[in-house]
Amino acid sequence: MRINVLLNIGKKPSGAARPIIEFCNKLSKHHDIVMYKAFNPNKNGLEYFVREKIGFLLKGRSFIPEWIDCDFPVEIIPRYDEKWIKDADITFFRSPHLACDVGGWSKKTGNKAMRVSTIHLLKNPLDIPENVFLIASSTMVYEKLKILYPRHKIFRVANGVNCEFFSYENRFYEKPQSIGMIFYGGKNAGHKGVEIGLDIFKRIKSEYPHLHFLIAGWKNPGNLPGYVEFIKGEKSSDMLEFYQNTDIFIFPSLEDAFPNPPMEAMACGCAVVTTDVGGIRDFATDESAIICQPGNLQQMLNAIKTLIENPEKWRNIAQNGRKKIKQFDYSNQAKILEEVFYEILSTS
CATH class of the missing domain: 3.40.50.2000 (Glycogen Phosphorylase B;)
Structure with a gap:
């Protein structure tokens, strides 16, 4: 053709x-x-x-x-x-x-x-x-x-998802040490739930101060808390590094069509906590991700705490997610x- x-x-x-x-x-x-x-x-x-x-x-x-x-x-x-x-x-x-x-x-x-x-x-x-x-x-x-x-x-x-590129075959699953999310800028990005994500970071930090918090994006918004590491995602290799250093990936979007980041995170072996938006259930199940209602901050908090306090569940969700996403x-x-x-x- x-x-x-x-x-x-x-x-x-x-x-x-x-x-x-x-x-x-x-x-x-x-x-x-x-x-x-x-x-x-x-x-x-x-x-x-x-x-x-x-x-x-x-x-x-x-x-x-x-x-x-x-x-x-x-x-x-x-x-x-x-x-x-x-x-x-x-x-x-x-x-x-x-x-x-x-x-x-x-x-x-x-x-x-x-x-x-x-x-x-x-x-x-x-x-x-x-x-x-x-x-x-x-x-x-x-x-x-x-x-x-x-x-x-x-x-x-x-x-x-490009599973050949977005991959981390040698990830070591002992217990989660880091939480990450994507920062979306621009006037049309309000539906991505970034403010909810930052609120989640703040609350998780207060209970689990030892965790490492990461945000990746094209441009640093400049008002991130000091405990958050910003990764400038200028290239695909930058995003790969971000996912490989993230143990729990959160996607707090309020509405979406078919988001790419949860798929990329799953391919890299992250345990994904996401809202039930757009095409999430086209590629994720309750065994391969934790799926929450959009805008329900407490539900996402509970899901993240469950993964932090239950390393075996965190490992199972992450490994099931990586296996599932290879179909895509x-x-x-x-x-x-x-x-x-x-x-x-x-x-x-």
Whole structure:
């Protein structure tokens, strides 16, 4: 297959971009994939007008992100317009605001497939042409899309995890010594439950002062307690180090579509305490993680204390999680996406 991928990949690590890149890394072994980065991702305003002019000057050059490896070419274009991209069998993208433009492209760009992996479209639905196939990242997203877009053809392909990279085979399980979580910045990150996580850290610290507390993120918020170690997650290798140094990983999100960090933590042998959001139950069970109700701080506290005070349970949860998550390695998930693409082609 010839697959065009429209992804505004940047210099900073992106949880939204990572799954697309990981899928493409696997698919590129057997298919012709070109990813396009538009300097103006089809938005209006002076800033984007200037970006588009810069993109025109750089048109055709390669873009190499430093935070993740891409086993396929990433080409710079001014904006997402079919005149800048190659003919293809499939055009694959994830930004809903591109749907109307891409849906109107000619047949030479192939069938159009949009990955839906965030809660924003579910909360603020947009008009999406019926010729755009929708690929949901979780069961929750799939069920909501069926209600919002009853006339569309909708598929379900879960995110995966790179178990070859995110791994810690020699982890020593004696008793938990550290607790970690991810810091999400930005104006749209309030639903990630960071404040709840910091409150949990404070309470656990008061009862178990010997524990080591870690937070990883792109940028240090600057107001972390002195007992918290911040790990700057500029590259995938930084995140690997974070997970490998974390014994209990907490994910206190209030709502989500299909979060990557709990999967990566499980692959690295962390015991995961997470809220029951999005696609969590697509890959986690009560034997492979402790799953709490969103916003229930006391329930998460009790779960963490249980793991701290019962090393055997901590070890079982962590080891079961690592075993379970291997089913979601991208080598498996990419095959499912490949089958979806073939089914889409068969309908044309």
